[in-house]
Amino acid sequence: MASLPPIDVPPDATGAGAFDARVVGDKEPAHLDYLLRLGDDALVLGQRLGEWCGHGPALEVDISLANLALDMVGQATLLLNEAGDGDKLAFHRDVLDYKNCLLVEQPNGDFAQTIARHLLYSTWQHMLLQRLTQSSDKFLSEFAYKAVKEVAYHRELAAEWTIRLGDGTAESARRMAEGLDWCWRFVPELFEVDETLQAVVDCSIAPDPRQFEAEYRSAIGAVLAEARLEQPADQRPILGGRRGHHSEHLGHLLAVMQYLPRTYPDATW
Amino acid sequence: MSGDWPLWEVFVRAKGGLAHRHVGSVHAPDAELALAHARDTYTRRMEGVSLWVVPSAQIVASDPDQAGELFEPAESKIYRHPTFYDIPDEVKHI
Numbered sequence: 001m002a003s004l005p006p007i008d009v010p011p012d013a014t015g016a017g018a019f020d021a022r023v024v025g026d027k028e029p030a031h032l033d034y035l036l037r038l039g040d041d042a043l044v045l046g047q048r049l050g051e052w053c054g055h056g057p058a059l060e061v062d063i064s065l066a067n068l069a070l071d072m073v074g075q076a077t078l079l080l081n082e083a084g085d086g087d088k089l090a091f092h093r094d095v096l097d098y099k100n101c102l103l104v105e106q107p108n109g110d111f112a113q114t115i116a117r118h119l120l121y122s123t124w125q126h127m128l129l130q131r132l133t134q135s136s137d138k139f140l141s142e143f144a145y146k147a148v149k150e151v152a153y154h155r156e157l158a159a160e161w162t163i164r165l166g167d168g169t170a171e172s173a174r175r176m177a178e179g180l181d182w183c184w185r186f187v188p189e190l191f192e193v194d195e196t197l198q199a200v201v202d203c204s205i206a207p208d209p210r211q212f213e214a215e216y217r218s219a220i221g222a223v224l225a226e227a228r229l230e231q232p233a234d235q236r237p238i239l240g241g242r243r244g245h246h247s248e249h250l251g252h253l254l255a256v257m258q259y260l261p262r263t264y265p266d267a268t269w
Numbered sequence: 270m271s272g273d274w275p276l277w278e279v280f281v282r283a284k285g286g287l288a289h290r291h292v293g294s295v296h297a298p299d300a301e302l303a304l305a306h307a308r309d310t311y312t313r314r315m316e317g318v319s320l321w322v323v324p325s326a327q328i329v330a331s332d333p334d335q336a337g338e339l340f341e342p343a344e345s346k347i348y349r350h351p352t353f354y355d356i357p358d359e360v361k362h363i
Contacts, residue, residue: 060306063313064309164298164299
């Protein structure tokens with residue numbers, strides 16, 4: 001087995017490689033937690049989409065997916081830097097401290113499953129960002145104003161692909177239906193309001209997602225109808241991502257993403 | 270997959286007032302996705318403010334074998350070039 005190449009480690013490095021990076025600052029805990037939820041959604045989905053790089057079904061699609069990934073990583077950078085040291089939060093935090101929703105950590109599967117995940121997430125994210133522009137937190141309102149445009153494109157692209165795959169060949173329709181079926185049980189979590197979210201809703205930092213749940217269901221329904229797809233049957237919802245209870249998939253994703261800082265603690269270049 | 274898709278020629282307008290300019294081509298199953306692919310491939314670094322996509326099959330091209338009769342006669346007609354007067358500095362894009 002090839003050995004790892006040498007790498008410069010600063011003389012004062014502890015080598016401990018602590019993986020308990022904390023959010024910092026003078027914000028309320030619920031406020032910080034909300035920044036982490038949005039930031040972790042963007043980071044994890046960006047990493048997932050980035051896994052397609054070099055594996056897309058066509059060169060053009062490969063570039064499309066990489067663009068979506070870069071948008072998400074850009075959003076994560078802004079959000080996590082607002083919550084603390086963005087790099088530390090991304091690369092020095094363990095799976096139990098991640099606050100992303102379960103939908104974004106789901107595996108890519110085939111292209112149709114990736115599109116299903118992106119349709120369900122970006123439609124929700126777009127509706128959220130439209131309202132987040134009114135946030136009482138100046139950073140979040142400015143962030144939302146910037147991000148809402150790129151996410152509008154994400155939503156549109158995911159809808160276009162859903163329609164083409166659903167209303168395409170028998171195989172593409174089957175794969176699209178299976179992708180939606182896989183992701184469907186993670187939708188209720190997007191509209192769950194727990195104590196933390198209620199606290200930031202109460203001070204107008206965050207919109208209450210239940211306000212746009214009906215609009216969301218109807219928008220997804222319209223895309224599925226145009227795609228000639230049945231709406232998946234409601235399944236037992238799976239919740240818990242916002243509290244750090246993740247599927248086994250997130251650990252694998254972080255193992256890849258955090259490989260470098262875990263292998264070479266305190267490395268710089 | 271992309272081998273099954275038709276080819277589209279992509280034209281980008283760099284900024285208002287300039288003409289659309291050919292920048293390359295993309296494969297796409299239909300016009301809307303051709304625009305999306307063109308946007309993702311050719312305007313990701315702020316290259317443009319407007320996009321055209323045209324099915325490559327719709328482009329009518331001159332025959333390279335006819336290049337002699339089509340283009341060479343112009344070579345000896347320098348009086349057709351607008352080089353015999355000065356262009357004011359204020360005039361751009363000529």
